[in-house]
Amino acid sequence: MSIDIDQFDERSPEELAELSNPEHVLRFLYENRDRAWKAKEIASRTPVPENSIHPVLSRxxxxxxxxxxxxxxxxxxxxxxxxxxxxxxxxxxxFDDCYGEEDRDEWIKASEQAER
Structure with missing residues (x-):
């Protein structure tokens, strides 16, 4: 599967290797933006499993x-x-790469303490 040259230029090798399901879907639809597709067809043309394609598309x-x-x-x-x-x-x-991923539980705890 090919990628847009801007993606190639702007992304690190790690980012190119680790695309999420939504990224795969958006890339496919972008590269084929002159057409509309059935979910099953999108799944068959991307690495996204068929049982995951509807939740990804809905989001x-x-x-x-x-x-x-x-x-x-x-x-x-x-x-x-x-x-x-x-x-x-x-x-x-x-930012995640530079500072580490956010911890949802820490955010909840901090917001609860701020409300007090």
Missing amino acids: LAKQELVRHKAPYWALTDNLDRLRQAYDHHRVTRL
């Missing part, structure tokens, strides 16, 4: 990164929104 739809008209799925037509989501994801990943 992406809630984030308005994909469009859905049953039974078809397509990339959002708002490429600025897609670019912003990608930039946010990339910065978050960079």
